Amino acid sequence: MMVNEGEKVMTVAIGWVIRLRHADAREWEEFAAWLEADPRHLQAYEEVAAADEGLDALPPREVRAAEVAAEADVRAEPVPRRKVLGWAIAASVVGLAGYASLDTATDHYAVETIAGERRVVALADGSRIELNGDTKVALDRRTPRYARLERGEALFTVVHDASSPFRVEAGDADIEDLGTVFNVTRAGEVVGVEVAEGEVAVASGGQRAHLTPGMGVRAEGKRLTPSRRDPASVGDWKRGLLSYSSASYEQIAQDLFRNAGLGVQVDPELRERRFSGVIILGPDKSVLMARVAALLTVKARPAGEGWLLVPAEQ
């Protein structure tokens, strides 16, 4: 019985670490109440949180092979692990500067935002990357004309250099600027590119597309689907505007999460529906949902932590 009890507490603690990644105020309060209920709860949570923290040092899968090769020569002799030091060392090195400091061959770092947050990264060459919410961009100090969009959305304003084009990698897609302002989104394996100024080359799965202002493309592995957007509205999210021309409701739901931290699910019944128009993001989340529902002519029902969009007649 005692063993079972400890196991149960651990399961709940892990559940909290998982939930708290996207928690709202109510969930944080529930978490506090759970902690207060029994001192062992805090201990279990700390244990899981500590293990979770170590994961920040893991490089993403695609760069792993190259880094293992770079590591091979440095790691000729294994370092004896010493009592007490093992984790403290990892925590101090990782904690101070992220994975960047672990690698002598490259200088990787990542910039990340939570849903609803915005950040601007100024690069050494004068280029600028504006990150929308729930976005992660991986950079390398030694390769300043390169960025990898791990997820989310970013607007790139790139200083053109014909001898060294700026490259953005997003999933399978490779985006090369030919002098430019362009917006890139990534949700899983689906990558979207839109050009405001200049010219961009996109390559994905052996397919290539050349984009000029007003042109866009949606890349999903080998499939490139062209799209169009008024160049003046590219990166509009920066100004708190979401503008669409026949966008799926799924896509709008993704944007609402990224921009406003609003969790929205779409009823399968609405899969075929498309929206053209502009959603103005305001400061008040509850009002925003009501406005969006009216614009999309759907009903928004509270569901779990977020909302479910269903046809208005339901």
Place this chain on the structure above:
Amino acid sequence: MAGGIEAVFLSNREALLRFLRARGAGTDAEDLLQELWLKVSAAPARPVAEPLGYLYRMANNLMLDQRRSEGRRKLREFEWTARDTARPSGVPDITSAERVLAARQQVKAFEDALAGLGERTETIFRRYRLDGVPQGEIAREYSISVSAVEKHLQRAYRALVQLRGQLDAE
């Protein structure tokens, strides 16, 4: 002139203090709340979708930072002792190169532990924790239920907690 998130902070002061105490801040809770306030009031104004949730997250991060710096302090004390007893003064026991290598071994241990869980659990865990894909989306990708995704995540976390326990004991 407190606006937006600052106003939310002020009207939820007690709840945040209670959170810090529950989170193990003990007698430092008031100081940490003060630190949180300084961070909030110094940050450039920007729209935050869920200000109170955001404040709780910041408070939780303060506690995580706190624990990390405690770890660093212990490490310094340990080095100090090792140096005084076994080494000529001024020569640190652990070089920074060794630290980097040891940290890499930890990363390797994590990766091995994840790989040991089997392809499916590893991939689902990486999608969730490293790619930041929400559980619901992963469930759709794999055509499994959200609770099945949670089971994979539970298994992975359990293995990592155990691994960390082992490394700490070494």
